[in-house]
Amino acid sequence: MPGISLNALVTGKGDPLVILHGLFGSARNWNAIARGLADIREVHALDLRNHGS
Known part of the structure; x- marks a missing residue:
């Protein structure tokens, strides 16, 4: 969505894998x-909006 940015930890090589934290957490x-x-795998650990960085 335009104007929306999310913090993400991206690491590795291979097929992408997206992982999300629970309600009280962050990508860390x-x-x-x-x-x-x-x-x-190329891991994409995303921070949900208003969580983490």
Whole structure:
């Protein structure tokens, strides 16, 4: 949507995988999992609006 920006952690190579945190969290909740998947997937951990950075 125009005018909407989201913070995201993007890491890795391979087929993309989008992961979202729960109600009380941020993309940082996925750091360890994203690092573990980075060899086989391009991980996009998004911050929901008004969460995280």
